[in-house]
Amino acid sequence: MSEKSNPEDFGANSWLVEEMYERYREEPQSLSVAWREFFSDYKPVGSPKPDPTGELIRPDLDALSELLDESSNGAGTQAKPAPAKATVAKPSVVKQPISPEAPPRAPRPVVSHAPVEQTPLEIVEPEPLRGVSSVIATNMEASLAVPTATSVRQVPAKLLEVNRKVINGYRGRNGESKISFTHLIGYAIVRAIADAVPNMKHVYSVDEQGKPQIKKFGHVNMGLAVDVDKGKGQRSLVVPVLRNADTLDFAGFLLTYEDIIRKVRANKLTIEDFQGANISLTNPGTIGTQQSVPRLMVGQGVIVGVGTIDYPAEFQGSDERALGRLGVSKVVTLTSTYDHRIIQGAESGLFLKYVHELLIGEHGFYADVFSSLGVPYESVKWRDDTNSLDSEDALLEKQMQIATLIRVHRVRGHLIADLDPLHWRVPRMPRELDPATYGLTVWDLDREFLTGGVGGVTRSTLGELLGVLRDAYCRTIGVEYMHIQNTDEQRWIQEHFEGINRNEFAVDKMRLLERLNAAEAFERFLSTKYVGTKRFGLEGAESAIPILDKILNLAVDEKLHGSVIGMAHRGRLNVLANVVGKDYDQIFQEFEGYVDPSSVQGSGDVKYHLGAIGEFVGESGAKMHIELVSNPSHLETVNPIVLGTVRAMQDRIEPPLSFRVLPLLIHGDAAFAGQGVVAECLAMSDTSGYRVGGTIHLIIDNQIGFTTSPEYARSSQYCSDVAKTVQAPIFHVNGDDPEACVRVAQLAFEYRQKFQKDVVIDMICYRRYGHNEGDDPSYTQPLMYKAIAERRSVRKLYVETLVKRGDITVEQAEKSLSDYQSKLQGALEQTRAKTGEKVIAAKPPKPVGVVPHIQTGVNKEVLDKVLASLRSYPSDFMVHPKLLRQFEARDAMIDKDGDIDWAVGEALAIGSLVIEGTSVRLAGQDSRRGTFSQRHSTLIDYLTERRWVPLAEIPGATGRFWVYDSLLSEYAALGFEYGYAHSNQQALVMWEAQFGDFVNGAQIIIDQYLVAAEDKWQQKNGLVLLLPHGYEGQGPEHSSARIERFLQLCAEDNIQVCYPTTSAQYFHLLRRQVKRNNPKPLVIFSPKQPLRMKQSRSPLAEFTKGSFEEVLDDSSVAKPDEVMRVVLCSGKVAWDAIAERDKRGAKVAIVRIEQLYPFPGEQIKKILARYKNAKELVWLQEEPENMGPRYFVDDRIWPLKEQGYSLRFVTRVESGSPATGSKTIHDQELDDLMRETFAD
Structure with missing residues (x-):
């Protein structure tokens, strides 16, 4: 501290100074430097502490008892005889050390209901107040000098309860701490002072001459009265200060508040934490106190007391269902005890009125709280109850609206689901998902309605119904399925979502963590060992690995024959290593540039395009064939390849159409929405010639395509919307909730097996780095990548969740990770030791050309x-x-x-x-x-x-x-x-x-x-x-x-x-x-x-005999020696030329080139040798000169000039379009071709 602090600066906390001083005297080093500095010249308040070895004067209780007995003349009391030597009672001195601890409590006396003899009067010995107790007493006496007055206001707590429940439900599902009523009320107090009655934060004081003055604080510094259990039946009150509370939004207020409470519990409060309060908040309502008028300490302007939240006394003990129908709310009583010297009653009344307004949702209070916390729901609003107990029409109207509300949540609940792990966009609440749109108010939440079977019950309160619907459709999984026309499919999804406790969903947490460990460690390892090398990592989307692992484990358990996977380059190496089972050293060899001449896959493509065939080993130990299909950088082209591969495998399995091979397609969000082949594959998915029994689509939705944001990449709400064309269900899931990811993986597989249709998992995540490892995405998405930089990995978040639950320890999680990294390091060392001398890839073999004929005739x-x-x-x-x-x-x-x-x-x-x-x-x-x-x-x-x-x-x-x-x-x-x-x-x-x-x-x-x-x-x-x-x-x-x-x-x-x-x-x-x-x-x-x-x-x-002939000679030529011109051609134009030759009677041979590649040069030479006198060679084609085989055959027949042939090409004239659309012009062009071919 820059200046010495006085004990008076601590206000209600001055007792703590005494306690800390005792610790300072006994063990100075146990205190911080700031505390030690404070106590270096400290003068304790009050009289000096007595010598611990001194004597305590107590009366002689035996003598005193005798005097009392003698003087007693009460009825029914018989005087006892005096002792032989009666003496006058005098104070006796009893030397005893003062025990540092309180004496043990005497056993509780046995209660007897029979008349007993009156016992002597108990003499209670007074003890002086010392230390903490003395200071508290001093403070209380000092507070008597403050002229206070108190305002009281009863506030309905209905909206406070409901909105807190919504907030805590959301925070609980995200592993965040709950908020208390005190958090909300305390923030409302700060808002009321800052927005409406700023005078409430001022403090009365006097100058050096004792003249009154006022301290006008610029900010609200709130003292929080915290009850501390010191053990052994002793309790203390500390009042740490939350400074500048009016500058914080609710999230900031909550974090600061909780940080102070953590310090209190850990006994780590500093001197500064106790100084500067100008208002105080105390909440005895937590122990059931209905109303409190607390003492106002010197140095503060107001103290607010909060009572318990309960029904008014006249309704306590009533049936809560009846109270719900009546619209009776619980209430909370707030008191404002203020320094009447500077604050007037009207100001205190206005202050409580404004707090009242805030707590019933006025002035945007709850909307601001929800926004600050990132709760993606509309806060519940205060509205007058419109329920009429006598109106059946009104009740029927509400029942109809309930049915609409249920359907809307099924159709559009996904719009408010917590799907984006970055939370960097402001959430919005569609009007159709707000119960208020349907005339339903906060008062209807406790009223019962028919549900139509939602959650497996026929009736429930509106609050319970909304809880079921939002748990089903608005959490970290959002499902789109109401576009499906088949009601059996709709009902199946409803049964698997509505009323299901996701916490009871069976998840092998250690297996899930192990897969996340593998996914993250693999990318981290490559990024450190091969810095800057392109690998198109999976960082930010690591939950894809557990999803694939779950699906394939289920496939193994179902005894499917295999699975074929298609995907682009993002995360491909990770899938090869951690799903397909490609050897690490083989992957590292590709990074090292090692060329294996005997490798099945040579050096013809980059490593993140290569495929692999492997064997997936399930948790049960069972194995299944698995193939990752090779593909180019052309996104989504692999989709139909995979489907065709799967259909070919299925066609060889009996019985037909058993669909025992599983196709898995992994997409990027931009490509899924942008590439037309996706829609084509979906369109063919349920046609007889292309059906494969349903494909599971996993979209790694990292919300960006290279540098393109979603608003430029598509016109639809989601990248997955194209899948609605085939009525495929779409499971949107937050990629940072790996347990939810595994859950939708299981649902997707079960849906595919039951309905034999395509299903889509849209895993919304992020891409931690650029399109590749050398790219900087912050040029185009600076805000998004700022949020990503601050985001912990999904593995770390999941470890934190498991540790909080007590499922594992941090040491167990880190050991699993280090074990995997050790495997990678060992494989890398083996690879680098193996590569040794550089191997030069062999040159490709010389083309074979035309292969020997195969007899293909049939009996x-x-x-x-x-x-x-x-x-x-x-x-x-x-x-x-x-x-x-x-x-x-x-x-x-x-x-x-x-x-x-x-x-x-x-x-x-x-x-x-x-x-x-x-x-x-x-x-x-x-x-x-x-x-x-x-x-x-x-x-x-x-x-x-x-x-x-x-x-x-x-x-x-x-x-x-x-x-x-x-x-x-x-x-x-x-x-x-x-x-x-x-x-x-x-x-x-x-x-x-x-x-x-x-x-x-x-x-x-x-x-x-x-x-x-x-x-x-x-x-x-x-x-x-x-x-x-x-x-x-x-x-x-x-x-x-x-x-x-x-x-x-x-x-x-x-x-x-x-x-x-x-x-x-x-x-x-x-x-x-x-x-x-x-x-x-x-x-x-x-x-x-x-x-x-x-x-x-x-x-x-x-x-019945022979084989395909690459070249067909002119069988109509009887006298080859008379042929002076040979026409080479392919296809239909040969028949045109033969007809023209026969019509003209020209001595021309028409030789048909039936195979253009591999080009049959040797066969052509053999046929030309038959026409010994032919010196002119014509290449004829019906295509324009810049099309057809013209330039391809040019290089291949040009060497014939060396044998004395003159070469000529007859084609249509060059053209940008392949052919004319006029039959008349076409015929003219054909005539020109024939005339030129047979011209002398």
Whole structure:
């Protein structure tokens, strides 16, 4: 202290000075420096303390007793004889030391109800007041000199009780301490003085001449009377001071108040804590006192007494339900005892009136309290009771409003749920969730209403009902489900939320903590060992790991066959290590830059794109297959890949549609709302060809996308709103409540298992660092990242919760964390010891090119079996009359002409594979019938719409055939088929575009997976793309599958690009795709007009032998020596050229390039060698010069110039659009192509 303090500065606490002084005399070092300084020249108040060894004069009690007996002449009393030697009683001196402790209490006398002889008068020996007691007595006597008066006011406590209950419910669920009535009343007193009656904080004093004066304080310094139990039946009163209380909001007031109380309990109050009070608050109501008029100490202007909160005396003992119906409130009595020299009665009355107004919610009192504490609810407001005991209509009206209130909480309760761990946005209360909107007041809270079964009861008070509804829908879990039309699903969710005690929800707390430890320690370890290295950490969203762990444990317990996970880069390494079980040293090797030449996944991609296959070990010890699918940085592209992978696994499990493989998709909030493939996958989720029995979606909702805030990232309330389109339930959960996260994980899994539908977990959390570890997000979100910087990790918060509950000790939590870190450190040391000499990755192998032919012909008996199946259907099945005529024509073509058209050739390929045991899946837009009405793979009964798939009903076939119409999607649909083909590489999987032009809607799947997955991830895939292509005058969007784009992507034998022109070639090409040992994606440019052209038909004999030919020579040329010009071309234009050549009679050979990649250069050279006299080589295509194969083949046939050939390219002119929309112009362009091709 800068100045010496006087004992008088302590006011009501001056007794404490005496006690502290005693401690100072006995053991000075036990006090702080400030106290020791204070007592260095201290003069105790009052007389000197007697010598402990002195003598205490007491009367001789025996002599005194004799005198009393002699003088006693009371009735019925017989005098005793005097002793032999009677002496005059004189004071005797008895020497005894003064005991430092009070003498032990005498045993309680036994009470007898029989008449007893009157005992002698008890002589009570007076003892002087010393120390503390003496000072308190002195203070009380001094207070008599203060002319005081007291104002009294009774205040209804209804709103005080209700709002306190709301606040404490919220704080209790968040692990925060409860607030007391004294907190609220004390704050109201401060507000009343600061806002309405500032004179109440002034103090009377006198100057040096004793003249009266007033001290006008600038702030309210409130003394808090605190009862202290000193043990052994002794109690003391301390009055520490809460300074500048009027400058604090309620949260600040509460924290300061509690800090003072903690000091009192810990006996750590300092000198400053007792000085400067100008008002005081005492609350004897805590021990039942109805009303108190406390003494006002010198140096203060007012002391406020608070009585107990109870019903008025006339209602005590009444039935509380009856009181609730009557609208009778408990009350609290407040007294204001003030220094009448400076404060007038009117001021004191106004002061209590203002406190009254505050406590019934006026002047925004409770709204400010709720806002200050971050309580996301509207405070309950004071309204007059509108209940009429005699009006049934009014009661019915309220009952109707209760029903509305229940529904609104089910629909919109999530809007006031405590979901954001940062709490950095001001919460708001929608009007529809406020009971006052429905005419319900605070007085209705204790009245009973019908509930409709909410919480398992038929009747409850409104207060209890609101408690159930808010516990269900407005805590750290907010659920959206009322958009679901199925009432069974709605009821299931209600049963799992309403009336459920979340504290009783079974959570393995140690397992949960261990998973949080692993999640946090992994990221912390990487951040310290590889500073600044990109890893896209999970910090702020660590609860995702316990969520996944819970779901997978439940899947193991349900004996599911496996789980496939798809996710982006955020937290991917953590999931690989702590969920999939990827070895730590393998992860560290990727950070160290170590290259393992024998690794399954080479160095083709960054570490946070790589996938893994592992075995998840559940808590029970049971194991389950688990796969994390590799993916690129293109967010959400992996979604359809995962779904296709899962469907392929499920299709191989009996019984069908048992959905024994679980798809898990982990999303970012911005991507889930922004990427269209999410909506496409949701749209396909319940369609027959794509159903997987429900996907569990986990959104890591860190409330930011790179640098983009939610208001720029979407137009909806939540990022998850798109899931409502498929009536999926959405569980929003606060990521900093790991137990709530685990609970929704269990609910999501149980919902998926029961209803076989998609379900969404929206885990609202934050991203502690930037988009990557080198980014600074505070440039664009400074306030958000200020809040994040002040936020403790979810692990630390959970440890704090467990320790407070007594579930674990801090030492146990830290040991678990250090054990995990030790494992990581050991793995890192092993990795660094192993890497040793730098390994240089081997160069990729030289492309193989065209592979040797595989015999793909089929015995005629097998073909006849397939053809018989095409002609068979149930006897009661009615084929469409028009289609029946087409089938008759088809049969005549086969039986009479021996020809096979395109559709039948495809059917023969599929049917023969199914008979051989290869399953075939064909899907696409309108694929069952075929865009051009050519396939008719699925027959529909003309009368009943019953379905019949002939190729799926071949007798004795061991393979299966599935054919599906897809949703109108390319992106998700192609991605799904890619995933299917990836998972089932023994099957023939085909995706067909409606027109090849539309394949660019799936360009991301093509670029990132189809052509690059083998190079990046060594991922094999045999998917077939059927892309209708051909210039027929149908316009720019129905002509081109963009051959040039696929050819540009070709390298290192990554894909096959083919353009077959006959049904037999198509047949052999499909069968080759299955028979070859090294699966590669196959892009087939399929025909449109040639589907029915005779030229594209093949004799049945060509299906029984041979194989696919990469190049087809011109079989019509009888005299090759006469050929002077050779035209190379692909696809439909070959038939145009052959027709033009035959019409002209030109000596020109038309050679068809059936496979564009790998390019068949050697085959072309062999065919050209047949035409020894040909010196002119023409490349003909129907596409514009800047499209089609033109520039791709240029480099590959240019070397032929060295052999003496002149090269010429015939194409349409360059164009920004693939084709004209005019049939007339199209025909003119075709004529120009033919004229130029055959020009002399």
